[in-house]
Amino acid sequence: MHDHSTFVRLSMSFLNNRVPPPVVALLVAALMWWLPDAGADALVWPSWVHWMALPALAMGLGFDLAGLYEFWRFKTTVNPLSPARASQLVTRGVYRITRNPMYVGLALNLLAWALYLDKPLTLLGPVAFMAYITRFQIQPEEQALLGLFGEPYAHYMQSTRRWL
Template identity: 35%
Template sequence: MTANPDKQFDPDNDQRGPGVRVPPPLMVAGSILLGMGLNLIIPLTLSSVVYWPGVSVMAAAVLLALVCALQFLRAKTHIEPWQPTSRIIITGVYRFSRNPIYLAMFMFQIGLGLWLANGWILLCVSLTLRLLSHFVIRKEEAYLLAKFGAEYQAYMQQVRRWF
């Protein structure tokens, strides 16, 4: 017998997590590959002046992602959005942004576009934003609200999604 998807969520018996089906890094990679492919068809080349700023933005993105990963390790909860979570993280970078890992992914894509002087990768950031917002963040927020209720609602009211 299959589980009823309309069944009320039971936060005490959470085995499924937020129901994210495609790992967010794959969505970002797909958007980057689309930008690279479009650049092969219709080049949208930027000035080489953006090379070093791109490297800097990518380095900041990697650093931000590592800081977030450490916070998940310390909290002893899953970083993967398709796994159940045992607690919400509201300290460190999560005091400023509810989605710093996704922010790091956007930053990395922007930095890569600059580093490669590829305008299409930069334009595809809006696609990445829409994909993550629709297929990941909405599901995560609904899941966290169902699981943590008023605690997560208060966090949402205090902390913005981005910066």
Template identity: 35%
Template sequence: MENRIKITLDYPPVWLAAFLVFAYLTRGVVGPLAQTEAVLALSFGLIGIGIGVMCIAAFTMWRHKTTFIPHRYPQRLVTQGIFRYSRNPIYLGDAFTLVGFSLLYGSIIGLLSVPVFMVVIERRFIRKEEKNLKGLFAQDYDLWAKKTRRWM
């Protein structure tokens, strides 16, 4: 029997990149968003918040010696820091980043695609990750899930 390495592109950054490209390609299709200084400031602010939240969450998981890479089993349940406010801050950061870039591109369709992105992420990643966490850390996970929202 041959050992084969399975290469998959089914990772959240790939989905985020696809939605970012979609937002870019659909800019102005429905009509452009006004690119005022306020909109540009908001877009850069949201991109910064998104990237910041992702980095803080990844660092928190690294500090607790567990993985933040999808399709891997975590070694620990992290409920401290940013994880007190969201069970999925990295995915939340992705959503903020998509909103920010959609505003920057002036893409109304990009903005409208954000809930679709969130559904894709929930179905492709979050449900499986929650099932794994519940299986590995049953009681602790249940307590955390009761007091901490999935997104925000």
């Protein structure tokens, strides 16, 4: 008979690499849209903060496109649900800055959405996205890539940050 922690661990591992990160980002964005304006009176942003959504969006799209470009250039899979199908370890270009530029891009896009919505609670959206993606996408990817690429990937993990 399994104890409670085994059940929780097995249940949690079921989510590993199951939901495409862009779908997670869209779900989080939808939840952000539906969040109430609670706390709006306590936190009043200057009007220029609303406009910071544009540079955040531009940076997010830049990270996304730069990551996709490098994967395309090295002819390796961009499918995050099948990290074991990676054919190349990409450490050049934007991958010198972060091991996960496409996830950084999605998080920045969610930050842009939060700034645009101008509701303080929406700032929890990018944080929730990053927590979910770290646990259920990045950590399983890292294990798969360590299995595929061994020491070169371990060295890459030590020399390049997971996020920024």
